[in-house]
Amino acid sequence: MARFFKRNAAPKGAAPEPASDAPRRPRELKPEPERIGISGSVPFVRLPAPDTLFAARAKRLRTLAPDHPLGGYLAFLAQVAEAQAAVQAERPAARPPADADTALRLEHGMPPLSRQGLDADFPEVMAALLARLELGTAPAPARDAVDTLRKSSREDRLDLAVQLFEGAIPVERVAECVYVAAALQICLAGQAAGLDAKALKPVADGVCPACGGAPVASLIVGWTPADKARYLACSLCGTQWNHVRIRCTACGSGEGISYYGLDEVSGDIQVETCTTCHSFIKHLHQHRDPALDPVADDIASYGLDLKIAEEGFRKAGLNLLMIG
Numbered sequence: 001m002a003r004f005f006k007r008n009a010a011p012k013g014a015a016p017e018p019a020s021d022a023p024r025r026p027r028e029l030k031p032e033p034e035r036i037g038i039s040g041s042v043p044f045v046r047l048p049a050p051d052t053l054f055a056a057r058a059k060r061l062r063t064l065a066p067d068h069p070l071g072g073y074l075a076f077l078a079q080v081a082e083a084q085a086a087v088q089a090e091r092p093a094a095r096p097p098a099d100a101d102t103a104l105r106l107e108h109g110m111p112p113l114s115r116q117g118l119d120a121d122f123p124e125v126m127a128a129l130l131a132r133l134e135l136g137t138a139p140a141p142a143r144d145a146v147d148t149l150r151k152s153s154r155e156d157r158l159d160l161a162v163q164l165f166e167g168a169i170p171v172e173r174v175a176e177c178v179y180v181a182a183a184l185q186i187c188l189a190g191q192a193a194g195l196d197a198k199a200l201k202p203v204a205d206g207v208c209p210a211c212g213g214a215p216v217a218s219l220i221v222g223w224t225p226a227d228k229a230r231y232l233a234c235s236l237c238g239t240q241w242n243h244v245r246i247r248c249t250a251c252g253s254g255e256g257i258s259y260y261g262l263d264e265v266s267g268d269i270q271v272e273t274c275t276t277c278h279s280f281i282k283h284l285h286q287h288r289d290p291a292l293d294p295v296a297d298d299i300a301s302y303g304l305d306l307k308i309a310e311e312g313f314r315k316a317g318l319n320l321l322m323i324g
Contacts (some may be wrong), residue, residue: 015076042226045197045209048238050189054084060293064300076138076299080182083132087125088186093194097207097218100193109201111212112236113191115162118184121191122161123154126183133179143177165236167214169323181320188213188237200241206316208234209241214318216279217294218272220282222287225289233294235318239241250316259283260311261303268292269301280308295321 058081065074100111118255126248130150149157160180165172169177200209208215213236221231221240231240232249246255249272256275261267268285270290282301284292299322305315 013284016077024086042196042229042242044242045200046201046221046226046231046240047193047195047197048189048240049209050088050186052312053068053189053238054088055062056087057227057293057296058082058105060291060296063291064296070300070301070302072139076135076142077299079135079138080133080178080321082131084182084186086132087128088190090128091125091186091190093190106199106201109203111203111208111210112200113211114163114197115186115189116160118171119157119167120189120248122158124184125186126157126161127154129179130184130188135300138250141175142249146179149176158192162312164320165211165213174323177323181323184236185238185320192234192239193236195287202241206232206238208237208239209235210234210239213237214316216317217218217282217284217298218243218249219292219294220245220285220288221285228287233279235295235320248272248277248279248316250274250279251277260304260308262301262307263302265304269297269304271304271313273308273311274316275311277316278313279314281317298322299312 017304057080061074061078061081063087065071065078068074081303092231100114101114105114106112117206126149130146133146135146157180160170160176161184162242163185164181188211195210203209203212206215207213211234213234215232216235218226219231219233219240226242229243230243232243233240243249244254246257248257251274253274256273258273258275259270261270261274266289268289270283270285272283273280282294282298284294284297284306286292298317298319302322309315
């Protein structure tokens with residue numbers, strides 16, 4: 001039987017508590033600057049690197065798939081990520097829209113990437129992705145969804161992309177949405193990569209400062225100069241932005257924060273819960289395992305989502321490749 005364990009957030013230097021199946025009350029938190037990272041001491045954002053993002057994700061998915069309970073789905077997503085990488089390799093360097101609206105959005109601290117930027121970019125990327133997808137071994141529903149998108153109009157595909165960008169997921173088209181989301185990720189990662197990182201500003205808790213997307217996971221990173229700082233990874237454009245440790249990504253509360261894990265899931269992957277708003281987000285210690293990918297490992301550790309949901313928590317993050 002899987003053992004579900006809880007670790008409460010504790011001040012630096014506190015002795016670790018022994019694992020126990022018995023419930024324990026979260027202890028009062030007293031965050032320290034050197035532990036949680038202070039805004040301004042590390043870069044606020046790290047822009048995506050589209051040339052390597054999708055190829056690295058495909059490799060991680062291939063590594064995770066063998067002998068995994070979700071192995072078939074992980075292998076399927078590896079095919080999607082490989083198609084994303086192939087499309088990205090053929091694209092010229094994308095530039096974010098340079099119009100008056102973009103400048104105004106930046107001036108007022110809003111994400112500079114908007115749905116208007118999809119009009120010229122997305123249709124071509126979607127067509128290229130559909131042409132690249134080879135899903136001969138995928139389940140029939142996955143192949144049928146590709147066929148449906150191939151037969152749909154340019155306008156219909158763009159309309160579906162705008163819905164996903166704005167956070168609306170049509171239930172009757174969730175199978176198609178996986179591929180539309182994959183094309184959106186290519187478009188937005190390219191646009192975000194061309195932004196001026198220094199011009200981006202915090203928007204709100206759990207909101208990407210580049211495109212306004214929701215985070216897929218929380219990362220404790222291992223790259224210089226942000227070693228062991230916490231970043232959120234955008235589910236849409238792949239931008240990572242700094243977030244104070246031991247603070248809820250959904251409501252901003254620093255109270256009632258706890259961490260949970262499962263024996264069969266790597267100790268480098270946990271869920272962070274908040275008893276203030278009853279939300280959770282996956283928490284990946286990338287500084288200990290650089291191979292961890294926010295999208296791939298969030299899906300591979302789905303057992304944690306199921307278990308924590310039984311405790312009454314709802315997911316604060318969003319993984320667009322597992323919305324079905």
